[in-house]
Amino acid sequence: MVFESLSEKLQNALGKLKGKGKLTEKDVDIAMREVKLALLEADVNFKVVKKFINDVKERAVGSEVMESLTPGQQVIKIVNEELTKLMGESESKLEFSSNPPTVILMCGLQGAGKTTTAGKLALLLKKQNKRPLLVACDVYRPAAIKQLEVVGERVSVPVFTMGDKNDPVDIAKAGVEHGKKNGNDIVIIDTAGRLHIDENLMEELQNIKEAVNPREILLVVDSMTGQDAVTVAETFNEKLDITGVVLTKLDGDARGGAALSIRAVTEKPIKFAGMGEKMEQLEPFHPDRMASRILGMGDVLSLIEKA
Amino acid sequence: AKTRKGMTDKIDSMLKSYGKIDEELFDELEEILITSDVGVETTMEIIDNLKTNVKENKIKDPIDVKKYLKQEIKDTLNKVDVDRKLKIEPSPAIMLVVGVNGVGKTTTIGKMACNLRKDGKKVLIAAGDTFRAAAIEQLEEWANRANVDIVAHSEGSDPAAVIYDGIQAAKARKCDVLICDTAGRLHNKKNLMNELNKIFRVVEKEYPEATKEVLLVVDATTGQNAILQAKVFKEVCDITGIVLTKLDGTAKGGVVIALQSELNVPVKLVGVGEGIDDLQNFDPESFVEAII
Ligand SMILES: Nc1nc2c(ncn2[C@@H]2O[C@H](COP(=O)(O)OP(=O)(O)OP(=O)(O)O)[C@@H](O)[C@H]2O)c(=O)[nH]1
Numbered sequence: 331m332v333f334e335s336l337s338e339k340l341q342n343a344l345g346k347l348k349g350k351g352k353l354t355e356k357d358v359d360i361a362m363r364e365v366k367l368a369l370l371e372a373d374v375n376f377k378v379v380k381k382f383i384n385d386v387k388e389r390a391v392g393s394e395v396m397e398s399l400t401p402g403q404q405v406i407k408i409v410n411e412e413l414t415k416l417m418g419e420s421e422s423k424l425e426f427s428s429n430p431p432t433v434i435l436m437c438g439l440q441g442a443g444k445t446t447t448a449g450k451l452a453l454l455l456k457k458q459n460k461r462p463l464l465v466a467c468d469v470y471r472p473a474a475i476k477q478l479e480v481v482g483e484r485v486s487v488p489v490f491t492m493g494d495k496n497d498p499v500d501i502a503k504a505g506v507e508h509g510k511k512n513g514n515d516i517v518i519i520d521t522a523g524r525l526h527i528d529e530n531l532m533e534e535l536q537n538i539k540e541a542v543n544p545r546e547i548l549l550v551v552d553s554m555t556g557q558d559a560v561t562v563a564e565t566f567n568e569k570l571d572i573t574g575v576v577l578t579k580l581d582g583d584a585r586g587g588a589a590l591s592i593r594a595v596t597e598k599p600i601k602f603a604g605m606g607e608k609m610e611q612l613e614p615f616h617p618d619r620m621a622s623r624i625l626g627m628g629d630v631l632s633l634i635e636k637a
Numbered sequence: 638a639k640t641r642k643g644m645t646d647k648i649d650s651m652l653k654s655y656g657k658i659d660e661e662l663f664d665e666l667e668e669i670l671i672t673s674d675v676g677v678e679t680t681m682e683i684i685d686n687l688k689t690n691v692k693e694n695k696i697k698d699p700i701d702v703k704k705y706l707k708q709e710i711k712d713t714l715n716k717v718d719v720d721r722k723l724k725i726e727p728s729p730a731i732m733l734v735v736g737v738n739g740v741g742k743t744t745t746i747g748k749m750a751c752n753l754r755k756d757g758k759k760v761l762i763a764a765g766d767t768f769r770a771a772a773i774e775q776l777e778e779w780a781n782r783a784n785v786d787i788v789a790h791s792e793g794s795d796p797a798a799v800i801y802d803g804i805q806a807a808k809a810r811k812c813d814v815l816i817c818d819t820a821g822r823l824h825n826k827k828n829l830m831n832e833l834n835k836i837f838r839v840v841e842k843e844y845p846e847a848t849k850e851v852l853l854v855v856d857a858t859t860g861q862n863a864i865l866q867a868k869v870f871k872e873v874c875d876i877t878g879i880v881l882t883k884l885d886g887t888a889k890g891g892v893v894i895a896l897q898s899e900l901n902v903p904v905k906l907v908g909v910g911e912g913i914d915d916l917q918n919f920d921p922e923s924f925v926e927a928i929i
Pocket residue numbers: 438439440441442443444445446447468471474521522523524550578579580581582603604605606607738739769821823
């Protein structure tokens with residue numbers, strides 16, 4: 331498997347040097363080449379990788395190799411620490427408005443998992459004794475409204491719709507009003523998938539934002555996304571000033587380098603991880619676990635932690 | 638189209654800025670390929686071959702390197718010398734559309750159904766996704782738009798049974814093409830892949846006389862995971878073609894270069910939007926143009 335190869339390669343490249351003394355520039359260069367390739371294979375964006383490698387290099391050269399580790403492990407340790415730092419060190423929670431309802435706006439590319447995540451969030455919040463309302467603002471995709479209605483039914487959360495003949499901005503406004511009247515303290519707005527380069531639809535999101543003043547604007551991103559994740563996240567963030575990210579389909583076997591790329595360019599926290607198609611399968615996002623997933627070296631890392 | 642032009646201009650001026658062909662120039666070209674999701678391994682192969690060619694042909698002008706790079710990628714794409722036309726002749730034909738979640742299977746089926754009907758084929762669609770919320774209603778709407786018939790059961794029913802009924806209906810109604818939608822599934826889910834295999838076996842058993850096309854739909858924004866996806870799907874249901882969707886975005890879909898040669902299965906169609914007409918034949922020429 332690709333997964334083992336990075337640690338193996340590092341051990342091979344640096345294993346010969348006995349675990350004593352300081353890391354030399356040459357050790358670090360050899361190791362960094364392997365790390366760079368591993369990150370690229372994991373779909374971390376090229377530019378993000380370049381910067382990351384430079385930062386780590388600076389820190390690694392001249393650092394003491396711990397008694398218990400080989401130089402290879404020492405490099406992995408530093409890489410992992412820096413990666414975890416970059417990912418954000420702790421869990422990041424949803425923010426709530428002091429003046430309810432808390433409006434949560436879901437946005438993202440087509441098929442990323444917005445509608446499903448909207449339902450999952452509603453269920454999660456319901457379990458925390460909130461009274462969420464789902465609002466159907468996707469008037470474009472065939473059966474999008476019906477999909478949200480089915481999702482709402484599955485989690486027993488009401489869904490506000492006005493059909494597909496109304497402007498999504500008006501639907502969002504009416505949805506929030508409806509929520510206020512009906513004692514909903516959370517309003518989750520599902521929107522149509524759109525390309526970040528679609529000027530009209532990006533403007534539509536800006537107008538929705540202006541109209542309903544969301545407390546959270548969550549960008550939903552597929553964890554299988556490749557190099558383009560930075561462009562997408564950067565543009566959505568520029569236009570909407572998102573408050574967080576949901577990374578979906580993490581139940582797959584993608585290494586999920588997109589997480590690192592997005593984090594690096596937007597500096598916005600990843601708040602949730604989608605772990606399946608079922609409504610219960612939404613989890614808080616753990617940045618530290620993501621770092622070892624991207625590196626693909628969970629076993630090596632736990633070994634190092636014990637050292 | 639705008640973004641594409643911007644990209645080409647950038648590379649041209651980058652190349653012009655080089656006085657001679659050196660390592661740095663190759664590094665920049667490497668960067669372009671990697672940021673198009675071509676993947677490290679394939680990129681290195683392409684660049685290595687490029688270097689050899691540039692040397693052998695005594696190329697001196699950096700501008701000419703581009704021509705050779707394009708040719709190199711085209712050659713890689715054309716190593717798969719399989720027909721890129723959909724396999725639907727002779728009638729009757731059955732198409733199974735598979736892939737991970739949210740890539741564009743159902744939408745692609747709507748587009749294909751419309752094109753085939755316009756070509757004078759009698760088309761039937763089977764709603765094999767009985768799992769996702771409103772997947773059946775979504776496909777019904779597409780059948781409506783494409784003006785073709787649909788066979789559907791209710792949500793939660795056995796997908797293999799839907800495909801079985803679809804086949805019986807296609808036979809009875811003397812359809813030319815039966816297109817089967819399936820639920821999105823991640824390739825690492827054993828039970829869901831077994832379910833897909835069951836559907837595949839129903840097709841083999843119940844419709845042996847039909848021409849078969851099994852299309853794997855891949856989202857152009859996907860990174861290197863697409864290769865793992867394709868390998869597993871190929872094992873489970875013998876993929877015969879790839880559809881690359883969402884090429885109207887800024888992602889280049891470079892992963893299909895490796896994917897094609899790994900599977901020896903050609904990319905046949907590309908999705909370039911959400912509308913019913915936004916489906917095109919895969920053209921290696923314009924695909925390469927979009928990358929460099
Ligand atoms: N395995 C898995 N599938 C998921 C997850 N989240 C969503 N999906 C699936 O991904 C597909 C797309 O999900 P949707 O919620 O419809 O995505 P969307 O962003 O609303 O799509 P559009 O509205 O068309 O832009 C569906 O098949 C979902 O079941 C997840 O965390 N894991």
